[in-house]
Amino acid sequence: MASYYDVDAILTDSHKLPCKFMLTVPGLGYIDGNVGEDMKQGTQVELPLWLGEVMAVSAVGTQLIELDLPDALSTRIMNALQADAKTVDIRALAPHFYTLAARILELFDEKGMVEILDEVLKVPKRAAEIADQAHNPRGALGEGAEFLRGLDETERQLFRVAHDSAKAVRTWMTELKKA
Template identity: 70%
Template sequence: MYYDIDAILTDAQKVPCQFELNVPGLGYIDGNTGGDLKRGTKVELPLWLGEMLAVSQPTSTGALVTLDLPAALSQRVMNALKADPRTVDLRAQAPHFYALAARMLELFEEEEMVDILTETFKKRSAEIADQAHNPRGALGEGAEFLRGLDETERQLFKSAHESAKSTRSWMADMKKH
């Protein structure tokens, strides 16, 4: 069996949920000492649990919880990404920002968010490739940008950097022959 650590960490990301039913004995989730969890209580649950509770329908009244978008995907963050995606520290929003967004977009129909995230990835990828091919820039002015990369972007940077390094090595070998 194969376990993807990035998928596990993405699923562990907390998302805001609101309980739609009273749940006996689960008050400790909200910080109560073992009482009932009341209808309307808002808590942050791991994505895997929130999703499972949101899609299940234990009664004819509907789901046990409703999910909301996490702060990492809030309108404030989307506005910042629209303004200049390269200035947003995605890692501070969520270490697995794009993976979290993809999982949430499976549950929510947010066409504008899809467009914003697509443009963000395109613009940031160009900057990542530039930093990866120019290691001196990554150590200087680009260092702050690189610290803000989420895990997907870090893998992209690593691949682009290794590719540039391999190309330089191949070119050096070709000149010798």
């Protein structure tokens, strides 16, 4: 569970989800840009994850809205990740891609998505490439900078830890040789 003040969690919860209103809601038209109007049944809008979740689970008896998967986790993207995970710029899809996926999986029963995302991070997919780039002494320079631009925040944290670890080992080895 993320801290209340976790910036990454806040940014993840602000990611927009496609939603469809299952009922007409009086006075809620401002969400769709129609101030003073009702939100009509069947209207499709994009709502922040936190709001969509609250509205989807808060209805008593009748479902107020129906949530759909965000584009970043669509079948098309899952297929692309399965085909060649290293070529997918997940940061462009969602800066907090894996955190978003974890939150979505709390709401949707998507066993196939779990398997795909689990495979994406395993060797020889993205994690191996992140480790290779992080162990390069030049790290985020040259080609590495381009590589870093495509990583989501979780992968960037993984890169930083691996890079700092490799740097510490090199420093230790240098000190050992001096002694």
